[in-house]
Amino acid sequence: MRRLADYPDEVDTLAVAEFHRHHPRPRFSELVVVIAAYNEAAGIGSVLQDMPKRCCGMPVDVLVVVDGATDETAEIARAHGVYTCIAARNRGQGAALRLGYRLAADRGARYVVTTDADGQYDGAELATLVRPLVEDRADFVTGSRRLGRHEADSRLRWIGVRVFAMLACLLTWRRITDTSFGFRAMRADLACSVPLVEPQYQSSELLLGMTARGARVLEVPMTMRRRRDGASKKGGDLIYGAHYARVMLRTWFREYLLRARRR
Numbered sequence: 001m002r003r004l005a006d007y008p009d010e011v012d013t014l015a016v017a018e019f020h021r022h023h024p025r026p027r028f029s030e031l032v033v034v035i036a037a038y039n040e041a042a043g044i045g046s047v048l049q050d051m052p053k054r055c056c057g058m059p060v061d062v063l064v065v066v067d068g069a070t071d072e073t074a075e076i077a078r079a080h081g082v083y084t085c086i087a088a089r090n091r092g093q094g095a096a097l098r099l100g101y102r103l104a105a106d107r108g109a110r111y112v113v114t115t116d117a118d119g120q121y122d123g124a125e126l127a128t129l130v131r132p133l134v135e136d137r138a139d140f141v142t143g144s145r146r147l148g149r150h151e152a153d154s155r156l157r158w159i160g161v162r163v164f165a166m167l168a169c170l171l172t173w174r175r176i177t178d179t180s181f182g183f184r185a186m187r188a189d190l191a192c193s194v195p196l197v198e199p200q201y202q203s204s205e206l207l208l209g210m211t212a213r214g215a216r217v218l219e220v221p222m223t224m225r226r227r228r229d230g231a232s233k234k235g236g237d238l239i240y241g242a243h244y245a246r247v248m249l250r251t252w253f254r255e256y257l258l259r260a261r262r263r
Contacts, residue, residue, distance in 0.1 A: 003197040004095050011087050012099050015065075019085040019103065026083065029061040031130060032109040032188075034100035036093045037064055040117035041071040047115070048080040050123045056134045060126070063104055064117075067096040073117075092199030101196075105188040113185045121183040122223045129185035132218050139215040140186040142207070143222030144178040150224035156237040164244060168204065171252045172211045177219055179204045180244070190215060195254075201240070201247045208248065212255035 008016065020026075033051060037044055044064070052060055062082040066074045068090030077084045085103060087096060097114060104112050111133050115121045121143070132138040146161065161178060168176040180203045194209030196202065210217055 002199070004091065004098070004199050007098055007102060007196075011089050011091060011095075012102075015085050015087045015099060016103060019083075022078075023083055026107050028063075028083075028104055028108045029059040030108070030110040031055060031058040031060055031113065032104040032111070033060060033062045033113045033115060033126075034097060034104060035062065035064045035115055035117050036067055036096035036100065037069065037073045037077070037117040038067040038090055038093070038096070039069045039071045039073060041069075041073045041076055043119050044073055044117040045076050045080065047117055047119055047123070048077065048082055052123060052126050055126050056130050058111075058130075058134075061109075063100055065096040065100040065103075067091060067093065092202075094196060094198045094200055094202030094205070097202065098196045101188065101191040105192050109188045111185060112188045112191050114182060116182045120225050122225070125183070125222055128220050128222065129183065132220070133185055133187065137216070138218035139190055140184070140207075140210045140217045142178070142184040142217070142219055143181045143224075144219040145181060145222065145224040146177040147219060148221035148223050151226045154237055157240075160237065160241050160244070164204070164248065167245070167248060168207070171248070171256070172208065174211055174217065176207070176217075179207055179248070181222065181224065183222060186210070198247050198251075201244045204244065204248045205251045208251045209255050212259060 051062055054060060064077040064082055064084045066086045068087055074084055074086050101112055113129060129141045132141050164179045165177050168179045194206060196205060198205045
């Protein structure tokens with residue numbers, strides 16, 4: 001899979017320009033929830049409806065980055081009154097989230113949260129993620145299905161979560177129980193400081209990039225449900241696992257070995 005060009009590439013530039021045509025001179029709240037969405041018309045409406053309007057004393061703004069969708073994902077997001085940025089071409093969840101981080105930080109966000117558009121995460125748990133940031137106990141907070149609870153839909157994926165957690169512990173010398181949980185909160189400036197080049201399977205790239213920079217990483221128990229609608233865009237379990245391992249090892253080499261050598 002081809003790596004992303006440095007931000008901003010042509011797709012990013014056009015998407016930001018289109019965003020500002022629809023949202024002239026926006027100023028985000030300190031807290032922005034970024035949702036990457038590709039053909040999620042069936043599920044994104046309920047995710048947006050369930051999102052809290054305030055959290056830890058701050059208004060919650062939502063930014064949906066539509067990653068080249070061919071359905072009504074963008075129209076549904078706009079109908080719910082949230083900020084919507086449309087990338088003309090599908091490049092992958094990693095590209096959409098990177099665009100969302102940059103756009104949120106550029107327009108005033110202090111904290112950025114990610115969640116999925118398929119309803120697997122419980123928006124009511126938002127404060128559990130954000131509170132450690134506000135209280136300055138962490139720089140990056142991620143949920144963990146192993147510390148909390150989840151509805152397993154694949155025995156092989158259940159095993160994979162544990163295997164990749166063990167690999168992450170070995171690579172970072174930190175205790176990590178879940179590397180791929182998509183409901184996360186972080187300082188916006190720190191999210192923008194990590195080079196993000198993986199178009200897909202990007203959750204471990206961000207996590208290892210954070211640990212390599214000495215960020216205070218905290219895992220909290222959270223809930224992971226089965227998808228409400230549709231199917232995963234990341235392929236079957238074996239394909240997913242192979243690509244995920246490749247991304248972890250490549251990121252570790254770049255962030256830990258090459259970065260240390262450059263310093």
